[in-house]
Amino acid sequence: MSVSVQEADFDLSAEVAALSDADTGIGAIATFIGKVRGEAHGNKLQSMSLEHYPGMTEAELARIEAAAVARFHLTASRIIHRIGALQPGDNIVLVIACAPHRHNAISACDFLMDYLKTEAPFWKKETGGDGHGSWVDARETDDAARSRWHSGDA
Amino acid sequence: MSTNENAREVTVRYFAWVREKVGLSEERVTVPPDVKTIGDLARWMQSRGDGYASAFAKPDAIRAAIDHKHVQALTQIGAAREIGFFPPVTGG
Numbered sequence: 001m002s003v004s005v006q007e008a009d010f011d012l013s014a015e016v017a018a019l020s021d022a023d024t025g026i027g028a029i030a031t032f033i034g035k036v037r038g039e040a041h042g043n044k045l046q047s048m049s050l051e052h053y054p055g056m057t058e059a060e061l062a063r064i065e066a067a068a069v070a071r072f073h074l075t076a077s078r079i080i081h082r083i084g085a086l087q088p089g090d091n092i093v094l095v096i097a098c099a100p101h102r103h104n105a106i107s108a109c110d111f112l113m114d115y116l117k118t119e120a121p122f123w124k125k126e127t128g129g130d131g132h133g134s135w136v137d138a139r140e141t142d143d144a145a146r147s148r149w150h151s152g153d154a
Numbered sequence: 155m156s157t158n159e160n161a162r163e164v165t166v167r168y169f170a171w172v173r174e175k176v177g178l179s180e181e182r183v184t185v186p187p188d189v190k191t192i193g194d195l196a197r198w199m200q201s202r203g204d205g206y207a208s209a210f211a212k213p214d215a216i217r218a219a220i221d222h223k224h225v226q227a228l229t230q231i232g233a234a235r236e237i238g239f240f241p242p243v244t245g246g
Contacts, residue, residue, distance in 0.1 A: 034246055050245070051169060051170055052169075052245070053169055053219070053222075053238055053240065055222055056219055056222035056223075056238065059222050059223075060224075081245060081246075092245075093245070093246055113246055116245060116246050117243070117244075117245060118243065119224065119243065120243060120245050120246075121169070121219070121238070121243050121245075122243055122244065122245025122246070123170035123240065123241060123243065123244050123245070124244045124245070125170070135170055135171045135241065135244075136244040137242075138241070138242030138243065138244055
């Protein structure tokens with residue numbers, strides 16, 4: 001179990017190997033990568049900047065990860081979220097969930113992203129082709145997605 | 155200068171558009187004794203200047219944390235060391 005908040009990019013293969021190479025109890029690994037799209041609301045996106053709440057972010061990610069490990073009996077897990085200036089095509093977030101079997105790994109990945117998107121203190125600001133910056137609004141659909149898991153709140 | 159023993163000093167941090175409107179990322183704030191909850195504090199913030207009035211114009215649009223944990227408008231400030239104000243989160 002570990003979380004990182006960093007400016008640097010991540011390497012999916014290296015992260016998966018570091019989590020799973022030494023553990024033959026792992027039978028399933030689910031991964032999710034979120035990336036910066038090249039357009040926002042029909043307009044070309046020039047860049048995105050990601051702000052966070054140092055100290056609280058790491059605490060929230062660790063809490064969410066611990067909830068997923070307990071709920072889905074994960075063998076290993078990893079969350080990496082980037083901050084700072086990002087360009088279209090860049091990676092934003094990586095979630096890895098390792099379990100003995102497939103369903104728990106896949107569900108845990110989904111659960112981790114639903115909670116991360118609604119509870120981890122990150123904020124995106126998009127700059128369009130015209131150089132104008134605007135903060136991204138939170139989406140109600142993200143809250144609805146999280147509430148699917150409600151019987152076992154993180 | 156406040157001489158009231160019930161006035162408390164806390165670090166308040168602002169993020170994203172709340173930070174931009176206030177014009178500060180953090181400051182030490184002396185909380186008046188009649189400000190008991192996070193909602194009280196958000197309303198009191200409106201009175202501290204134009205940037206604050208703009209940032210806290212709709213307290214319901216702002217989220218808060220006490221000592222790095224999410225809290226609600228009715229949460230008591232109590233012995234908080236650090237309070238964060240920010241928009242709903244948009245990571246991932």
